[in-house]
Amino acid sequence: MTSSSTRQFRPLPVPSVTVGGYWGDWQDAVCDHTAAILLDRCVAARMLEQVNPDVPSPGIVIPIIHWLGTPQMFWDSDLGKSIETIAYSLYRKPNPELEARADAIIDMYEKLQDADGYLNSFFQRIKPEWKWTNLRDFHELYCAGHMIEGAVAYYQATGKRKFLDVMCRMADYCVKKFGRGPGQVRGYCGHEEIELALVRLARVTGNQAYMDLAKFFVDERGQAPNFFIEEAIAHNRDPKGVQKNTLEYNQSHLPVREQTKVVGHAVRAMYLYSAMADLATEYNDDSLTEALETLWADLTQKQMYITGGIGPAESNEGFTDYYDLPNDTAYAETCASVGLVFWASRMLGRGPKRVYADTMEQALYNGAITGLSTDGKTFFYDNPLESTGKHHRWTWHACPCCPPNIARLVTSLGSYIYAVADDEIAVHLYAQSEARVELANGAKFTLRQDTDYPWSGKIGIAVDPETTARFAVSLRIPGWARGAKLAVNGQPLDLAVDAGGYVRLEREWQKGDRLALDLPLEPRVLRANPQVRQDAGRVAIMRGPLVYCLEGADNGAGLNSILLQHGAGRVETAAIPDLRGAIAIDLPALREQANSWGADLYAEKAADTEATTARLVPYHLWDNREPGEMLVWLRER
Amino acid sequence: MTSSSTRQFRPLPVPSVTVGGYWGDWQDAVCDHTAAILLDRCVAARMLEQVNPDVPSPGIVIPIIHWLGTPQMFWDSDLGKSIETIAYSLYRKPNPELEARADAIIDMYEKLQDADGYLNSFFQRIKPEWKWTNLRDFHELYCAGHMIEGAVAYYQATGKRKFLDVMCRMADYCVKKFGRGPGQVRGYCGHEEIELALVRLARVTGNQAYMDLAKFFVDERGQAPNFFIEEAIAHNRDPKGVQKNTLEYNQSHLPVREQTKVVGHAVRAMYLYSAMADLATEYNDDSLTEALETLWADLTQKQMYITGGIGPAESNEGFTDYYDLPNDTAYAETCASVGLVFWASRMLGRGPKRVYADTMEQALYNGAITGLSTDGKTFFYDNPLESTGKHHRWTWHACPCCPPNIARLVTSLGSYIYAVADDEIAVHLYAQSEARVELANGAKFTLRQDTDYPWSGKIGIAVDPETTARFAVSLRIPGWARGAKLAVNGQPLDLAVDAGGYVRLEREWQKGDRLALDLPLEPRVLRANPQVRQDAGRVAIMRGPLVYCLEGADNGAGLNSILLQHGAGRVETAAIPDLRGAIAIDLPALREQANSWGADLYAEKAADTEATTARLVPYHLWDNREPGEMLVWLRER
Numbered sequence A, B: 001m002t003s004s005s006t007r008q009f010r011p012l013p014v015p016s017v018t019v020g021g022y023w024g025d026w027q028d029a030v031c032d033h034t035a036a037i038l039l040d041r042c043v044a045a046r047m048l049e050q051v052n053p054d055v056p057s058p059g060i061v062i063p064i065i066h067w068l069g070t071p072q073m074f075w076d077s078d079l080g081k082s083i084e085t086i087a088y089s090l091y092r093k094p095n096p097e098l099e100a101r102a103d104a105i106i107d108m109y110e111k112l113q114d115a116d117g118y119l120n121s122f123f124q125r126i127k128p129e130w131k132w133t134n135l136r137d138f139h140e141l142y143c144a145g146h147m148i149e150g151a152v153a154y155y156q157a158t159g160k161r162k163f164l165d166v167m168c169r170m171a172d173y174c175v176k177k178f179g180r181g182p183g184q185v186r187g188y189c190g191h192e193e194i195e196l197a198l199v200r201l202a203r204v205t206g207n208q209a210y211m212d213l214a215k216f217f218v219d220e221r222g223q224a225p226n227f228f229i230e231e232a233i234a235h236n237r238d239p240k241g242v243q244k245n246t247l248e249y250n251q252s253h254l255p256v257r258e259q260t261k262v263v264g265h266a267v268r269a270m271y272l273y274s275a276m277a278d279l280a281t282e283y284n285d286d287s288l289t290e291a292l293e294t295l296w297a298d299l300t301q302k303q304m305y306i307t308g309g310i311g312p313a314e315s316n317e318g319f320t321d322y323y324d325l326p327n328d329t330a331y332a333e334t335c336a337s338v339g340l341v342f343w344a345s346r347m348l349g350r351g352p353k354r355v356y357a358d359t360m361e362q363a364l365y366n367g368a369i370t371g372l373s374t375d376g377k378t379f380f381y382d383n384p385l386e387s388t389g390k391h392h393r394w395t396w397h398a399c400p401c402c403p404p405n406i407a408r409l410v411t412s413l414g415s416y417i418y419a420v421a422d423d424e425i426a427v428h429l430y431a432q433s434e435a436r437v438e439l440a441n442g443a444k445f446t447l448r449q450d451t452d453y454p455w456s457g458k459i460g461i462a463v464d465p466e467t468t469a470r471f472a473v474s475l476r477i478p479g480w481a482r483g484a485k486l487a488v489n490g491q492p493l494d495l496a497v498d499a500g501g502y503v504r505l506e507r508e509w510q511k512g513d514r515l516a517l518d519l520p521l522e523p524r525v526l527r528a529n530p531q532v533r534q535d536a537g538r539v540a541i542m543r544g545p546l547v548y549c550l551e552g553a554d555n556g557a558g559l560n561s562i563l564l565q566h567g568a569g570r571v572e573t574a575a576i577p578d579l580r581g582a583i584a585i586d587l588p589a590l591r592e593q594a595n596s597w598g599a600d601l602y603a604e605k606a607a608d609t610e611a612t613t614a615r616l617v618p619y620h621l622w623d624n625r626e627p628g629e630m631l632v633w634l635r636e637r
Helices: A021-044 A045-053 A073-090 A096-112 A122-127 A139-157 A160-176 A194-205 A209-222 A227-234 A266-284 A286-302 A333-352 A355-369 A402-411 B022-042 B045-053 B075-092 B098-112 B121-125 B139-157 B162-177 B194-205 B209-218 B227-234 B266-283 B286-302 B332-351 B354-371 B402-411
Strands: A017-019 A419-420 A424-427 A434-437 A442-453 A457-466 A470-476 A485-488 A491-492 A502-507 A513-518 A523-529 A536-543 A545-553 A563-564 A572-576 A582-592 A609-618 A634-636 B017-019 B418-421 B425-427 B431-438 B444-451 B459-463 B469-476 B484-488 B492-493 B502-511 B511-516 B522-529 B537-544 B544-549 B562-564 B574-575 B580-592 B609-618 B634-636
Touching: A021 A045, A021 A073, A021 A096, A021 A402, A045 A073, A045 A096, A073 A096, A073 A122, A073 A402, A096 A122, A096 A139, A096 A160, A122 B017, A122 B022, A139 A160, A139 A194, A160 A194, A160 A209, A160 A419, A194 A209, A194 A266, A194 B075, A209 A266, A266 A286, A266 A333, A266 A634, A286 A333, A286 A355, A286 B444, A333 A355, A333 A402, A333 A419, A333 B162, A355 A402, A355 A470, A355 A545, A419 A434, A424 A442, A424 A502, A442 A470, A457 A470, A470 A513, A491 A523, A502 B431, A536 A582, A563 A609, B022 B045, B022 B075, B022 B098, B045 B075, B045 B098, B045 B121, B075 B098, B075 B121, B075 B402, B098 B121, B098 B139, B098 B162, B139 B194, B162 B194, B162 B209, B194 B209, B194 B266, B209 B266, B227 B580, B266 B286, B266 B431, B286 B332, B286 B354, B286 B511, B332 B402, B332 B418, B354 B402, B354 B469, B418 B431, B425 B502, B444 B469, B459 B469, B522 B562, B537 B580
Parallel strands: A424 A470, A563 A634, B425 B469, B562 B634
Antiparallel strands: A017 A434, A419 A424, A434 A442, A442 A457, A457 A513, A470 A502, A485 A491, A485 A513, A523 A536, A536 A545, A536 A634, A545 A609, A563 A582, A572 A582, A582 A609, B017 B431, B418 B425, B431 B444, B444 B459, B459 B511, B469 B502, B484 B492, B484 B511, B522 B537, B537 B544, B537 B634, B544 B609, B562 B580, B574 B580, B580 B609
16 A cells, blocks of 8 residues: 655644644643643753753752663753643733743853754763663654754744754764764664654744754664664674663564564654654655555554554553553553654655554543643553552653643644645644645635534535635544444535545635534444454444543442343433533443352353443543543443 | 361371372472482582681672672571481481581581571571671571471481481570570561471470460561661661561561551561461461451452462562552462462461361472473572463572472471371372371271372372271362262262361271262363452463463464454363373364464454464473473463
């Protein structure tokens, strides 16, 4: 299914899309609470003492991150992501106080920056002697990447160039330092991130050197001799001494175009593949796209939770064996699903394909947003699909990567809904929103969705060009939507879904054109490939893009005693007021009785059962009410 | 169900019972291989360098045992258990070379012992300054306990008193050091063991001071103010700093008679309860028995795997929540099930009750012996009930507690089969064996079982008194044995099972009296209490005392794709030549087809199924053939 398309789709900039409805509520939560909380907690963690050249260095505050074996040395990344979040939030809700706090941090970084452009508060303030000694473990370029993303967003949001200029100087420094020329380092970062950040920086500045450096980092990765082994030997370290003892951990075991299996640390993998997808689009590089298509199938057909969660193991924060998807111990880091959204959205750069957009939506609604409480104040790091009632969102973490990651995704969501090519707009996600678009072919229009999606499947789309204009509107028809209907200006249309799973409407658009899309949201009963041992004999319920679960708040304790009975009664849906009006699903079920079982732990009998109604709620909203059990994969009779 | 019986049953000494058949094979494996392997690997681990005062001290060889946070400081216990194993093995198979090696180690300990009787190679040779500074964490009395058990066994096996005398001097030292008198320490060990060892020492020496010291340790445990808190404060340590931050970890949270819940480290708990049961018997202490009955129900009705494995969590090597029994991550340490056998056998000290003997048998055949390969050369530490094919027996371990523990249990098995009171012999286990008995009432007889148990349920029992004598023979009728039959001298007997689950035959026994017991071994289908979420919707197959499992060697990969179909065909049994003639069970089943499922990881369909025959083998024999998956709790249609 190699794409040889030369069409290049790029996301709409965040400021071009106003979001309301379901995602508007999430954005409000981040604007009103999360954005400031991120800064508050970064300050409480003593990050600013490390950054601010005017106060004494705090030294190493957290000596060991247990899964990494190094001190906490990547706080710049948390500040970068927090500033990025604040930037996006300022579009939606101007907030002079928050803006001033961000400006103050940017001022510190500007003051801290070395004359040659180098900037990393850990290596400048805490351990100068470690600078550039360990690209594999020390997150040095990773931090630069997140700072660049923050700088790009802050520039776009506020028009202020200071942070962008600071990070351009750091990028210029890197352009000099890394490369294949004499005296340059042929290395790359152990935690990918700088690559996709440089693409963003190149796009906003138009500086091709940044794009080429991104390409260099991606192309060099995994080439022989392996840079990380050479680097370790050069610094008298055991080349197998850390990082889970594998090159797979950071995807440097093979040149990226030869990689066929998704391995290692999940977030690292997603950020790498995101950059590869960006570069495939920018350079029309089919060799990258082919590798990515293989990796995509590997991930989504063998290694992904139904929630779009990825990376089942805590030990490497990443991938294990094919079809190994434990539910109660699922790591499925919030950041990894955020990264999957990044990757999927970038796979759409070479044209609309629902194989990517469907999974982007699945990861967004189930793997990623679950990481944030509805009030925007607490966070999941890992996202199990089963809980005995002890798993809850926390207020902060020694490695606080997930909170700003989900927050920046939420606040930039507009750019994931739409993407544009020269003469086309693709609608990848359905969400109450208004996009203000100007295509390269000159068409200028607004596209407005009116919908209560994901609770309702009815979507009204208003296309209002300033003047009549020819372009295409491509609408995703999700793979799960059987019996979808589309009308144009009230006239039903035969649904001509193309090979990519989109309906492409190319026409002369006029002010007042109206589309009506109806995606049926009947609850669906899904089973896993029989090779997923942990889901054997169990089903998951989905409705539209949402995975559902049983929660103790509705069903009491002992969720594994509940057996769904399909067809034994009516399937009802109901709005839940204390979950933002989310739609619950009520299903007929049996419940095994523990009371009548007796004292024996094991016995030659079946448990008594009693008829009941099982209430399912959207998985991503669990643990927002009273604490209790949770279960996604359910028994059935 | 409090026992106020004043009957005292004690095990027959190991030399009084010759074992053959099934357990004879295991004993041969230990005599021929394990016993020498234990010494070889203790030597390779550098233990003797620590013990031998004539060579330089090796210093701390293993700086940290990760779950404990201390160096490896309990090697004396491994040597003690190894010598105990060797002692028992010498009954069965004299081995001058092995005996000479044990003698040489005993000579080292004799030479090492301080003039005041103190003996512990770690604190004498490596860290004298730590001596008696940390009873909670440092295993000092625990080591003495295992050395005492080894000394008792070696004396009984060889008649040589040297090791016994050495350990009596250490026990005398402890009698002086610990107690409620002026200048004495009112403490006890963080890892129970010394208590049950002192009971054994008292029984073999007749020295009541040892018995009373055991009682002191048990009675003091958990009294307020808590000794371990006081001890930590006295040595300027954080009283909550180690040992999983709980007093429950070592069962010192409450006085033992007030404990109602089985908590903490599983082996510690079992050794404590074993000592409590011994003391309940020796002192006819109903208050201890009552506490033990409560703890017994707590363990066996809420916290025990069907294998008799206990302690599901690796984090504390112990207990977690009621009904929390994960199968694939089950810790279920071999030592813990060995400890459960110890406890259960001692609960029989106040009279035959199958509630204890049935569980003793269950833990013996499924939780404990699984820890040893059939060739006696490799060992399981943890015993999951499900494996994807990566769990295998190892040759050694930084904490090599399990190998000698299962080895000493196997070689002393005769003493678990039978127990005697003044005028009675109880047959708790069925096994090819001959017991030579002299009761306190003067009756002198041999009791011989001829049986292929556990493969067959037919047991012939020959009772041959030297002269006609009156005494009782109590035969356990296992709770699972429906339709058991008994004949005396060819005459069928109405099976009058008493409240404890035994048939008690009190009569004038004559030479040539013959009993024929027939315990039906029909495969049984068991389910777990619905509160065990991990077993929901699944069944386990047992036959007699044996838990069965699916293994990859017979059924290929993907064991969770197999659904048993009760009643869809014949249940067959067959002997497996490459597993010592073990009986396999063949059951009709369906198998979900992964081949025809397609590429989707999740889909709205059920997998195709195909009829098949599932072969089940005894769980304790798994991983003795080619490596592969294993599964105890099976799906059913």
